[in-house]
Amino acid sequence: MKSTKKILAILALITFVLALAVPILAAQLKSPDDVKTALRLLVQVSNDFKRQITNKNFARVPHEYMEYTEAADALRTSIKNEPADFKNRVETRLKTAVAAYQKISDMSSSATDPDKLMAEHAKAVTAMNAVFDLFPADFRPDPNLPPPGRGRGQRS
């Protein structure tokens, strides 16, 4: 009984240390600006996916997927000098996210129902947010924050 408690206590301690270690590690990123840019690009392209689906512009969706892989590469480049353990964590989740967006792209060639694609998009966003969770909160882009140019031309 005592040994079980000990094991549980050690496991809890390890979990606690790891939970603390990830943000600390991320806070000391070697190229913070590049990381922020790459994360913002992932959100931007994800929003573009959504826009093309909503507008039923399905032919553009594979192009958005290509851009998503380019944004993913930008993230990989931005963390290339980080410790292997951190890179592996990011890579695992990033692969899952890229696969989720690829699924939308594949579906778009035959699907004509925006709702189905939007349901897949919601799953893909969840996968993308799992990547963001590995970075400190102030690195994570706000998906609802519009870029600076938004809406100006439409005001006139």
Next chain:
Amino acid sequence: MLYRTDVRSRNFSVLGRAPLSRRRLLVGSLALPMTLLGCNRRRSSEQQGVDLFIASDGDFLAFRPDELTCRTGAVVHLTFHHAGKFLSARHNWVLVYPDQMEAVDKDAEKTEGVISTDDSRVLAVVPMCDKGETMMTEFIAPAPGEYPFFCSTPGHAVDMNGILHVTE
């Protein structure tokens, strides 16, 4: 005056022509003032020339700056630079008459964002640029007002747009 005479006399000797007729003399005497007048006109139009520079905000869907200003009637030389590094998205710069952005953008969806220069709603267009490319366009600034500009790549205009302020 002395200079003109010297030039004429030199021309005679080189070409070996007969002396000028009255008509030629009249045309010749008018040529210099007309030329000088022409030069003056050219100089005044050059004074109205404006160089504007605009770029994409790196790979983000925004222009930097997103507001430009020029005087009405100015000859505008606009340079657009695609400052992206990572994404293969193409960008351009399209200036349209007020309230025409949405309609022009909608039509451009059918042509992958390519805008016809014959479109009467369009004032000026910089062709599509790949990342790192720079292109130019030239146009005469229209009547005073606020003219929207945007990127016509499908889906970009909602975020990637701005205003050209044309002043008196």
